[in-house]
Amino acid sequence: MLAAAAVLALVLAIALQLWNNSALSRAAFGWAFLVSSKWDPALTETFGALPYILGTLITATIALVGAVPLGLGAAIFVAELAPDWLGRPLGFLAVLLAAVPSVVYGLWGLFAFIPTFVRPTSLLLEKSLGFLPLFRGPVYGPSRLAAGLLLAIMVLPTITAVSRDVLRAIPRSQREAALALGSTRWEMIWGVLLPYGMSGFLGAIILGLGRALGETIAVTMVIGNNLDLSASLLHPGYTMASIIANEFTEATFDLYVHALIEIGLILFVITLLINLAARVLIWRVGRRALAGGRA
Amino acid sequence: MKVMSGRRRLWRKSVNAMMLGLAGVFSILVVTPLLWILGFVVREGSPALSLTFFTELPTPVGVPGGGIANALVGSILTVGLGVLIAAPIGVLAGVYAAMHPDTPLGVALRFGTDVISGVPSIVMGIFAYTLIVLPQRHFSAVSGGIVLSFIMVPILIRTTEEMVRLVPNSLRDGALALGAAEWKTSFSVILPAALNGLVTGAMLAIARAAGEAAPMLFTAFGNPFMNLDLREPIATLPHMIFVYASSPYEDWHGKAWATALVLITLVLLLNVTARLLVWWRTRHLGNLG
Numbered sequence: 234m235l236a237a238a239a240v241l242a243l244v245l246a247i248a249l250q251l252w253n254n255s256a257l258s259r260a261a262f263g264w265a266f267l268v269s270s271k272w273d274p275a276l277t278e279t280f281g282a283l284p285y286i287l288g289t290l291i292t293a294t295i296a297l298v299g300a301v302p303l304g305l306g307a308a309i310f311v312a313e314l315a316p317d318w319l320g321r322p323l324g325f326l327a328v329l330l331a332a333v334p335s336v337v338y339g340l341w342g343l344f345a346f347i348p349t350f351v352r353p354t355s356l357l358l359e360k361s362l363g364f365l366p367l368f369r370g371p372v373y374g375p376s377r378l379a380a381g382l383l384l385a386i387m388v389l390p391t392i393t394a395v396s397r398d399v400l401r402a403i404p405r406s407q408r409e410a411a412l413a414l415g416s417t418r419w420e421m422i423w424g425v426l427l428p429y430g431m432s433g434f435l436g437a438i439i440l441g442l443g444r445a446l447g448e449t450i451a452v453t454m455v456i457g458n459n460l461d462l463s464a465s466l467l468h469p470g471y472t473m474a475s476i477i478a479n480e481f482t483e484a485t486f487d488l489y490v491h492a493l494i495e496i497g498l499i500l501f502v503i504t505l506l507i508n509l510a511a512r513v514l515i516w517r518v519g520r521r522a523l524a525g526g527r528a
Numbered sequence: 529m530k531v532m533s534g535r536r537r538l539w540r541k542s543v544n545a546m547m548l549g550l551a552g553v554f555s556i557l558v559v560t561p562l563l564w565i566l567g568f569v570v571r572e573g574s575p576a577l578s579l580t581f582f583t584e585l586p587t588p589v590g591v592p593g594g595g596i597a598n599a600l601v602g603s604i605l606t607v608g609l610g611v612l613i614a615a616p617i618g619v620l621a622g623v624y625a626a627m628h629p630d631t632p633l634g635v636a637l638r639f640g641t642d643v644i645s646g647v648p649s650i651v652m653g654i655f656a657y658t659l660i661v662l663p664q665r666h667f668s669a670v671s672g673g674i675v676l677s678f679i680m681v682p683i684l685i686r687t688t689e690e691m692v693r694l695v696p697n698s699l700r701d702g703a704l705a706l707g708a709a710e711w712k713t714s715f716s717v718i719l720p721a722a723l724n725g726l727v728t729g730a731m732l733a734i735a736r737a738a739g740e741a742a743p744m745l746f747t748a749f750g751n752p753f754m755n756l757d758l759r760e761p762i763a764t765l766p767h768m769i770f771v772y773a774s775s776p777y778e779d780w781h782g783k784a785w786a787t788a789l790v791l792i793t794l795v796l797l798l799n800v801t802a803r804l805l806v807w808w809r810t811r812h813l814g815n816l817g
Contacts, residue, residue, distance in 0.1 A: 235620070236616070236617045236618075236619075236620035236621040236624065237620075237621045237624045237625070237633055237634075237636075237637040238633070239617055239621070240617070240621050240637055240640045240641060240644065240681065240685070241636055241637065241640045243640070243644060243678065243681070244640050244643050244644060246655075246659075247647065247651070247652075247655045250655050250658045250659055251651070251654065251655065251658070253658075254654075254658040254662075302554070303554045303557055303558055304558065306550060306551040306553075306554030306555065307551070307554045307555035307557075307558040309551045310548075310551040310552050310554065310555040311555060314548055314551060314552065315552075315555070323555055323558075323559060325803070326559040326562055327558060327559065328799070328803065329562060329796060329799060329800075330558070330559065330561065330562045332735060332736075332795055332796060332799045333562070333565060333739075333792060333795070333796075334738070334739025334740070334741070334766055334791060334792070334795055335739070335741070335742070336739065336741040336766040336767075336769045336770050336773075336788075336791075337565065337569065337739070337769070337788045337791065337792050338565070339770070339773065340569075340769060340773045340784055340785070340788050341564075341565045341568055341569070343773060344568075344572075344773075344781065345564070345565075345568045386561045389558050389561075390558070393555075393558055417540055417541065417543075417544035418544060418548060419543060419544040419547040419548055420540070420544070422547075423547075443646050446648070447646075447647070447648025447649070447650065447651070448648070449648065449649065449650040449741075449742035450741040450742045450766070450770055454770070454773060454774065474648060474650045474742070477650055477654065478650060478742060478745055481654075481657075481745065481746050482745065482746055482749075493654075494654055494658070497650070497651050497654040500648055500650075500651055501647060501648075501651045504646050504647060504648055504651075505643060505646065505647075507646070508642055508643060508646035509643075512639075512642050
């Protein structure tokens with residue numbers, strides 16, 4: 234009981250500490266902190282978090298665009314199509330993939346993934362679509378695209394595993410009814426299972442999003458850490474987590490530290506809301522499956 | 529009409545085959561990175577690996593030899609400290625969550641566990657920094673151990689809760705019906721299950737914590753020398769990989785790969801063992817019921 238209370242106290246303590254230790258920055262910049270893109274610790278000592286918030290949103294979006302179809306497809310394969318001898322090992326490999334430390338992802342991303350995949354792809358994108366601001370060169374290597382793609386790989390196991398569990402929670406009768414009406418297996422999956430488990434799949438995606446938003450070390454290693462205000466995905470950038478990782482120990486005066494902690498506070502609030510939403514959605518599909526099973 | 533339905537059928541069948549095939553391809557794509565990463569880490573890491581790599585201290589750039597002894601010791605100390613702090617809280621809270629799932633505190637606890645496991649580890653790092661490093665005015669191994677314990681607690685709670693849930697209700701009711709007090713029931717029936725949860729949970733938690741680099745940046749901070757004093761900054765394996773990889777030296781990149789090989793072997797071994805234990809335990813209890 235005491236231990237349970239300690240866990241709750243920890244949540245409150247995190248919020249409180251982040252709030253208190255960002256007081257200077259909150260007092261100096263107010264809400265403007267969220268929409269200002271000025272980050273100048275050297276001369277004017279003004280701080281704004283917009284480039285980092287945008288950087289986080291951009292990389293997380295790339296990650297989801299890549300990971301959602303792949304993760305759902307893999308979950309469908311593992312839960313619905315693959316025979317047990319194939320589905321089990323695949324599920325197990327996905328679990329191991331989730332266990333790889335993020336610093337190892339970063340190392341691999343920096344020295345293997347970027348040179349062999351991201352850079353050639355970026356050059357191709359620049360050549361064919363370079364007229365769009367999104368794909369404007371020059372291509373360096375470390376970039377928002379590299380971070381986004383690496384994040385996609387990192388959140389894949391989360392999305393796959395949770396979606397697989399959601400699929401397994403859907404009652405058998407739903408599948409049998411669809412097949413009995415003469416639909417093909419794909420029509421059963423697309424027309425019945427996906428809508429039935431929709432809120433669960435959304436939950437899985439949001440859970441993956443939460444991981445993508447907070448990921449630090451791997452992103453810091455491949456994003457290039459550059460305050461770049463262009464829209465290009467091929468340029469190096471920053472995320473909220475990577476600016477903290479990169480500048481926290483270099484922050485020489487209190488306001489600077491408080492500004493970085495305020496970014497941490499924003500990150501905390503965003504991930505808190507996102508996890509909440511994911512849990513509610515997954516919980517709802519579980520309850521519905523239960524009710525359906527009883528009926 | 530007949531022709532139409534024949535075509536339509538062909539169309540439906542080919543869409544079916546195509547989408548199902550695509551799902552298969554996707555699942556292969558999902559596991560490809562694991563094999564790619566493992567292959568790369570083994571290939572790049574094994575040349576630098578030797579017995580002395582585990583026993584020597586790091587050398588400056590260009591000086592041959594050198595190892596990760598300081599980071600190994602640092603990781604063991606910080607992770608060990610983290611487990612010591614997190615284990616009692618995690619197990620007790622996990623038992624509570626399993627026994628009282630519907631009381632307000634139980635619901636709040638489950639919610640709190642979800643929140644904590646969702647907090648990015650870098651934010652945990654800042655939190656520990658403001659809590660411990662700032663008042664003490666210097667980085668320390670203790671602060672590293674404490675931040676790791678925050679990261680481990682939710683994992684321990686979840687595995688303990690699941691393990692206790694596996695205990696058949698009849699067993700618990702039986703103990704209570706025989707007149708055992710609730711604490712006695714907990715002690716003799718629930719505790720063995722909880723211990724099982726503790727062992728698997730601790731393995732998963734250690735595997736996770738041993739790989740955390742982000743929160744160590746401004747707690748344990750890193751240290752090129754051997755350090756056994758918990759009040760001083762200390763090196764850890766993931767932080768060392770980060771430092772080596774971000775350096776411009778070929779020599780250090782090789783060491784980053786070798787360190788990564790050590791770390792990933794440790795982490796994956798722990799994970800595989802823990803899953804096997806869970807699997808064995810579930811089957812065992814399944815036969816019992």
